[in-house]
Amino acid sequence: MRKGLLATIALTAMTAMMAVSGLMSGAAQAADPIKVGAIVSATGPASFLGDPEKKVLELYADRINKAGGVDGRPLQLTVYDDGGAADKAASFTKRLIESDGVDVIVGGTTTAATMAAVPLVERAGVPFISLAGAVVIVEPVKKWVFKTPHTDRMAAEKVMEDMKKRGLTKLALLSEDSGFGKSGREQTVAVAKERGIELVADETYGAKDTDVTAQLTKIKNNAAAQAVLVFGLGQGPAVVTKNYRQLGISLPLYQSHGVASKEYIRLAGGAAEGVRLPAAGLVVAAQLPDGDPQKKVVTEFTKVYEDSFSTEVSTFAGHAYDGLMIALDAVKRAGGTDKAKLRDAIEQTKGYVGTGGTVTMSAKDHMGLTLDAFHMVEVKQGDWALVK
Amino acid sequence: MFAELLQYLLSGLTIGAIYALAGLGFSIIYNASHVINFAQGEFIMIGGMASATLTASGVPLPLAILIGCGGAMLVGVLVAKFAVERARNASTVTLIIITIGASIFLRGIAELVWGKDFKRLDAFSGETPIQFLGASMQPQSLWVVGTAGVLIVAIGLFFAKTLTGKAILATSHNRLAAQLVGIDVKRVVLASFALSAALGAVGGAVVAPITFSYTEMGIMLGLKGFTAAVLGGLGHGPGAVAGGLIVGIAEALGAGYISSAYKDAVAFVIILAVLLFMPNGLFGKRGTERV
Numbered sequence: 062m063r064k065g066l067l068a069t070i071a072l073t074a075m076t077a078m079m080a081v082s083g084l085m086s087g088a089a090q091a092a093d094p095i096k097v098g099a100i101v102s103a104t105g106p107a108s109f110l111g112d113p114e115k116k117v118l119e120l121y122a123d124r125i126n127k128a129g130g131v132d133g134r135p136l137q138l139t140v141y142d143d144g145g146a147a148d149k150a151a152s153f154t155k156r157l158i159e160s161d162g163v164d165v166i167v168g169g170t171t172t173a174a175t176m177a178a179v180p181l182v183e184r185a186g187v188p189f190i191s192l193a194g195a196v197v198i199v200e201p202v203k204k205w206v207f208k209t210p211h212t213d214r215m216a217a218e219k220v221m222e223d224m225k226k227r228g229l230t231k232l233a234l235l236s237e238d239s240g241f242g243k244s245g246r247e248q249t250v251a252v253a254k255e256r257g258i259e260l261v262a263d264e265t266y267g268a269k270d271t272d273v274t275a276q277l278t279k280i281k282n283n284a285a286a287q288a289v290l291v292f293g294l295g296q297g298p299a300v301v302t303k304n305y306r307q308l309g310i311s312l313p314l315y316q317s318h319g320v321a322s323k324e325y326i327r328l329a330g331g332a333a334e335g336v337r338l339p340a341a342g343l344v345v346a347a348q349l350p351d352g353d354p355q356k357k358v359v360t361e362f363t364k365v366y367e368d369s370f371s372t373e374v375s376t377f378a379g380h381a382y383d384g385l386m387i388a389l390d391a392v393k394r395a396g397g398t399d400k401a402k403l404r405d406a407i408e409q410t411k412g413y414v415g416t417g418g419t420v421t422m423s424a425k426d427h428m429g430l431t432l433d434a435f436h437m438v439e440v441k442q443g444d445w446a447l448v449k
Numbered sequence: 450m451f452a453e454l455l456q457y458l459l460s461g462l463t464i465g466a467i468y469a470l471a472g473l474g475f476s477i478i479y480n481a482s483h484v485i486n487f488a489q490g491e492f493i494m495i496g497g498m499a500s501a502t503l504t505a506s507g508v509p510l511p512l513a514i515l516i517g518c519g520g521a522m523l524v525g526v527l528v529a530k531f532a533v534e535r536a537r538n539a540s541t542v543t544l545i546i547i548t549i550g551a552s553i554f555l556r557g558i559a560e561l562v563w564g565k566d567f568k569r570l571d572a573f574s575g576e577t578p579i580q581f582l583g584a585s586m587q588p589q590s591l592w593v594v595g596t597a598g599v600l601i602v603a604i605g606l607f608f609a610k611t612l613t614g615k616a617i618l619a620t621s622h623n624r625l626a627a628q629l630v631g632i633d634v635k636r637v638v639l640a641s642f643a644l645s646a647a648l649g650a651v652g653g654a655v656v657a658p659i660t661f662s663y664t665e666m667g668i669m670l671g672l673k674g675f676t677a678a679v680l681g682g683l684g685h686g687p688g689a690v691a692g693g694l695i696v697g698i699a700e701a702l703g704a705g706y707i708s709s710a711y712k713d714a715v716a717f718v719i720i721l722a723v724l725l726f727m728p729n730g731l732f733g734k735r736g737t738e739r740v
Contacts, residue, residue, distance in 0.1 A: 104565075109565060269666075273709075278453055331576070
């Protein structure tokens with residue numbers, strides 16, 4: 062009898078355990094992957110932005126999966142390369158929504174690619190976190206659209222704030238004939254009006270120009286100018302910087318956040334000395350004071366990125382990291398991937414500390430960064446130095 | 450006022466010398482094969498990229514330029530041999546499209562070999578600007594203008610004095626007759642591709658310190674070079690040089706006095722005007738039927 066009881070207990074225990082483990086394996090199978098879609102310009106003219114973005118998304122998707130996923134659900138990342146073409150970005154967005162059935166989309170490396178995807182995600186109701194700069198993406202606010210990078214408007218504001226500190230009120234603007242430069246020009250013009258800065262010159266140059274001495278000569282001969290702001294991306298601003306020194310212009314030179322990578326200093330060489338620009342904390346990770354909330358995040362991200370790819374970290378890589386992390390953070394808070402709940406959770410992102418700054422979104426603000434997210438840096442001896 | 454004008458002229462001259470070299474490359478190939486080679490810009494890119502990356506890894510500059518030149522010549526011959534020659538009987542338009550294809554292919558290969566980022570090449574003799582009557586220029590500009598000048602004279606002598614040069618000229622005048630007197634026309638075409646590739650590569654190396662080098666640097670330089678060649682009269686060497694200088698100076702003056710927004714438009718307005726009003730260019734022979 063006793064023996065029989067013992068056997069029964071053992072048997073029951075065993076079945077119970079089997080049942081539990083069975084349940085558990087069942088649960089693991091039932092844990093659908095979190096489907097994250099991404100459209101980046103990994104090739105083409107914007108590849109210097111899109112390539113690090115793609116690498117970061119893949120790297121972190123891999124790391125998160127190795128660490129057990131999010132809430133026990135693995136991450137399934139689908140990345141498409143639009144090659145810098147807006148029409149391709151639109152068709153890939155369609156594919157992500159319709160055939161891949163993604164829960165959230167990260168991407169749109171450029172403003173053009175983002176704006177091409179916007180109507181599609183708005184119609185389908187899929188949360189979309191853009192990695193592009195222009196302010197038009199989140200102003201006016203679109204229900205399903207968010208973004209991680211700082212806007213050109215903020216860059217203009219930061220520059221003018223710094224000008225005021227130095228007692229300068231007359232600005233000469235030289236903007237690039239590209240999407241980024243044009244939008245930057247518009248914002249600069251608007252911000253200048255608000256902040257009481259007088260624009261005394263408004264010149265442009267082509268993104269692939271090899272010589273801008275003609276435009277700079279005009280600025281040089283403009284007696285009113287007290288400072289010069291260049292709004293551009295890639296090699297153009299480096300050409301401008303070299304020509305600027307060649308002509309011996311002595312006015313303070315500002316660049317936009319579009320050149321906040323070591324590449325700019327490398328290309329412009331000694332000519333870059335003394336140039337000031339607004340940049341994210343990531344660029345000056347090592348120099349941030351220990352009390353800075355971003356210090357830990359940016360130092361860690363820099364280390365992971367540079368160990369994995371043995372190239373210098375760029376702010377653009379940081380934007381992709383922020384986009385992915387904000388999305389996953391929202392998945393946790395929404396308790397799943399129901400699209401409407403996920404969207405609400407992204408909108409409620411509060412105090413997320415990323416590479417771009419501290420993000421607190423709201424129904425009116427789908428970017429969530431304040432001017433504090435920018436640090437004014439100056440090029441000193443071939444490196445960035447925080448302007449105090 | 451005068452200093453301003455002089456500054457524009459100096460800027461225009463530097464940029465114009467680069468266009469002139471590219472334009473000359475178009476003309477040489479056009480002469481030998483009646484192909485407008487849109488891969489000319491890619492030869493410039495190869496020269497610039499090779500010299501920038503090789504010097505960065507410790508190769509002395511002159512050697513790096515030579516290697517870049519050799520590489521470009523090899524690529525030029527391969528393009529001629531495997532892309533252009535095989536389509537020998539195709540129409541001119543087809544041939545042009547083939548060269549556009551070759552240029553896209555070369556850019557892709559270059560992206561794989563060298564990556565997508567910009568490469569820096571140090572200026573050959575420092576970066577202290579030279580002051581000249583109130584205008585200033587980079588010392589590298591003198592290198593560009595000087596190199597262009599030397600190459601242009603050398604090319605002139607090559608055509609006038611050497612047998613190979615004369616063979617190319619003969620082929621350009623009358624392909625059939627040239628063949629009849631024993632000129633190996635196929636080899637002439639190969640030689641012309643090699644020559645203009647070398648020309649482009651040297652140009653690429655001397656402009657790299659000013660423009661930086663990257664895999665897409667050849668697109669705009671190629672287009673402007675083409676404008677220069679058309680302006681001067683396709684196939685007319687000195688015409689291409691004059692064309693390049695005119696386009697460069699017009700651009701600089703346009704940017705300075707009209708608006709920098711229309712700088713690139715200047716070149717293309719010129720090419721439209723030339724095609725409409727003087728299709729043979731400034732120096733091209735009138736009424737020559739090239740079929």
